Amino acid sequence: MTKARILALATTAALSSLLLGCAADGQAPNALSAGSPVAAVETAAVATPATIDNFMLADTDYMGHELYRSGAKAIVIITQSNGCPIVRNLSPALKALKAKYEGQGVEFLMLNSAIQDSRDAVAKEKADYGFDIPILMDPNQLVGEQLGVTRTAEFFVIDPKTWKITYRGPLDDRLDYGSQKATAEHTWAADAIEATLAGRQAMAANKMSPGCLVDFPNRKVAKISYSKEVAPILEKKCAACHTEGGIGPFAMSSYEMVKGFSPMIREVLRTDRMPPWNVDPHVGKFADDKSLTPTEIKTVVHWIEQGAPRDGTTDPMAVAAKKRVVQEFPLGKPDLILALPTYKVPASGVVDYQRPIVVNPLTEGKWVKASTYVVNQRQAVHHFLSGYLKDIPADGKGNESRWGASMGGYAVGAESTLWPKNVGTYLPPGGAIGFQAHYTPFGKDVVDASKIGLYFYKDGEKPGLVMRNSVVVDNTIVIPPGEARHKETAYLNVPKDMLLYSAFPHAHYRGYASDFWVEYPDGTKKLLLTMPRYDFNWQREYSFAEPLKIPAGSKLIAHYWYDNSKQNPANPDASKTIVWGDQSWEEMFYTAIRYRWTEETSAKLTNYDQLMDETRLLAMFDDNLDGKIQKAELKGELGDKLSPYFAQMDQDKSGTIENAELMAALKVMGGRRRDQAQQAPAPAPAAPAPKAGGGR
Numbered sequence: 001m002t003k004a005r006i007l008a009l010a011t012t013a014a015l016s017s018l019l020l021g022c023a024a025d026g027q028a029p030n031a032l033s034a035g036s037p038v039a040a041v042e043t044a045a046v047a048t049p050a051t052i053d054n055f056m057l058a059d060t061d062y063m064g065h066e067l068y069r070s071g072a073k074a075i076v077i078i079t080q081s082n083g084c085p086i087v088r089n090l091s092p093a094l095k096a097l098k099a100k101y102e103g104q105g106v107e108f109l110m111l112n113s114a115i116q117d118s119r120d121a122v123a124k125e126k127a128d129y130g131f132d133i134p135i136l137m138d139p140n141q142l143v144g145e146q147l148g149v150t151r152t153a154e155f156f157v158i159d160p161k162t163w164k165i166t167y168r169g170p171l172d173d174r175l176d177y178g179s180q181k182a183t184a185e186h187t188w189a190a191d192a193i194e195a196t197l198a199g200r201q202a203m204a205a206n207k208m209s210p211g212c213l214v215d216f217p218n219r220k221v222a223k224i225s226y227s228k229e230v231a232p233i234l235e236k237k238c239a240a241c242h243t244e245g246g247i248g249p250f251a252m253s254s255y256e257m258v259k260g261f262s263p264m265i266r267e268v269l270r271t272d273r274m275p276p277w278n279v280d281p282h283v284g285k286f287a288d289d290k291s292l293t294p295t296e297i298k299t300v301v302h303w304i305e306q307g308a309p310r311d312g313t314t315d316p317m318a319v320a321a322k323k324r325v326v327q328e329f330p331l332g333k334p335d336l337i338l339a340l341p342t343y344k345v346p347a348s349g350v351v352d353y354q355r356p357i358v359v360n361p362l363t364e365g366k367w368v369k370a371s372t373y374v375v376n377q378r379q380a381v382h383h384f385l386s387g388y389l390k391d392i393p394a395d396g397k398g399n400e401s402r403w404g405a406s407m408g409g410y411a412v413g414a415e416s417t418l419w420p421k422n423v424g425t426y427l428p429p430g431g432a433i434g435f436q437a438h439y440t441p442f443g444k445d446v447v448d449a450s451k452i453g454l455y456f457y458k459d460g461e462k463p464g465l466v467m468r469n470s471v472v473v474d475n476t477i478v479i480p481p482g483e484a485r486h487k488e489t490a491y492l493n494v495p496k497d498m499l500l501y502s503a504f505p506h507a508h509y510r511g512y513a514s515d516f517w518v519e520y521p522d523g524t525k526k527l528l529l530t531m532p533r534y535d536f537n538w539q540r541e542y543s544f545a546e547p548l549k550i551p552a553g554s555k556l557i558a559h560y561w562y563d564n565s566k567q568n569p570a571n572p573d574a575s576k577t578i579v580w581g582d583q584s585w586e587e588m589f590y591t592a593i594r595y596r597w598t599e600e601t602s603a604k605l606t607n608y609d610q611l612m613d614e615t616r617l618l619a620m621f622d623d624n625l626d627g628k629i630q631k632a633e634l635k636g637e638l639g640d641k642l643s644p645y646f647a648q649m650d651q652d653k654s655g656t657i658e659n660a661e662l663m664a665a666l667k668v669m670g671g672r673r674r675d676q677a678q679q680a681p682a683p684a685p686a687a688p689a690p691k692a693g694g695g696r
């Protein structure tokens, strides 16, 4: 059915039957069409809660929205589902409402809890009907259930001071079953917004709203079993950290502990704060996925909403807690153990990232096949990352902008990094290994003395294939003060066929969201990973379940969104323009990748990393991905330096800078650039190519 036809229909008496049926675009009519209006009134009688609970949902663009982080003076949530004519009919009225109130600090969100609607279908509906309000996807229906949603086109007006729902009902009285007025007599939703802004009580609080019914199959679920259903989930997905002496602040060591923390457990699942696994589950398949499945989330949350009842005579959490032992080196005795410098973690406060180094004692190069961290103070260590440093840094700092090949990282539950069979990373003799260490105070002074164990391919069993790492990095970022969703873009041109094993997005306190795409040589694009909400506290590598084939001529594209507003609770200063820097109050755009060049063997090393680096700088500036630099794209410290010479750099007078022109200009600037490189972080912290024959 075309848009024009829907609108035409909606403005005639046929509206009433459409409203009741809600069958459009060939979609199956929902519950109401089969029933009667009487049934509708009954179903609509789900009570409205007094307040709305916090949640984090991603919208159709995979941008995360945490309700309680909103800085709005009033929030309006409108329920939506695809193919519902009354929602479509609302589009112009919603635009007008938004235009009137957005400037007064009112935030508008739509909520899709319809299980039949895919994210892509909703994105299309949003575009087709011109909704300029984020549509939040609620695939687990937890938000819709808590709000007591029964229909679409319902308006919930919320007061963020108290999270009270000040109004629930239709926009106004213009549309009703079987009739439609030219203008509204009662503008209930707008009145409620005015009242909420003014701190008054709304005149009408709860009105039956005409709209399409939404199916909530789990609204009433049978009694869920703690011992058979809930405990196994918590044991598998939470207890590695929430154990005695673990990093989690409480141990899930018994029913009583779980019950006591159950309201918090519900909250962290609804806000997607736990477990720490920040990629969206709908994009990509990852090895060692730590997230909960939708069924697991619903099981735990519904069990808690049932009052977290106990059953069974034995307590599986208590039994498992007694058996849990942490093995020091689960992969066996390492070939080399390196002790990280000890670090005194204070009882409270914020510890900035530490960048210790350990001098490499090897006198001959080795091929690494695995590494394991033995974390000494498990409660205090959030993560370790590592990278080879060719030269021992004079300042003793192992900053990641200087790193070459990675020796693996640590995140709780991921102590070991195992290279795939027959694949290794070359660790040359000499130099040092730099670490990034994130310590978090937990209420007690402790001294951490962690170590890393490295496993090498033995003499004579050198791996056939070479793991490499590089970074999609952008040190030209400029983040304006106060901006809540500032976007930056950078990419890498992939010069030869590549197998991509993992990606690891990294930003600092202002990082809000990030994603990672491949654009194939034919111009089609695929989203490989997305983080609707980036969490600085949790750094980890996301390994693809199967390595991805990236053909020569592709682009690997990363986007980051930064929240430099006051609403960002981690923002140290919302009044500053932020540029690239190592310190956490500066920013990074740094998606680390691990990959192999398909053609490369350890017997025949390639220079493909160098080829990839040749267009790296251009790809940092080139925000519109057209392969050249427009003047406006010259940003950041280096961009500001180059900008005055734009006309001179543009040798062929094409109005844009191509890579050859950029390289030529940098050559001319050579001397000056070398000076600068000593102050600023190197643009390309790529893996140094292992020297041919250096492996063995």
Ligand code: HEC
Binding pocket: 234, 237, 238, 239, 240, 241, 242, 247, 248, 249, 261, 264, 265, 268, 273, 274, 275, 276, 292, 411, 412, 413, 537
């Ligand atoms: C990788 C380790 C890890 C895993 C796995 C993990 N947690 Fe946590 N959890 C933590 C840490 C550390 C904190 C302290 C807050 C922080 O640092 O984010 C925490 C805090 C919490 C809190 C307290 C509220 C808060 O945000 O401080 C709850 C509740 C919780 N976790 C529940 C869970 C549940 C439920 C699971 C499994 C579904 C889980 N956690 C899995 C490490 C973990």
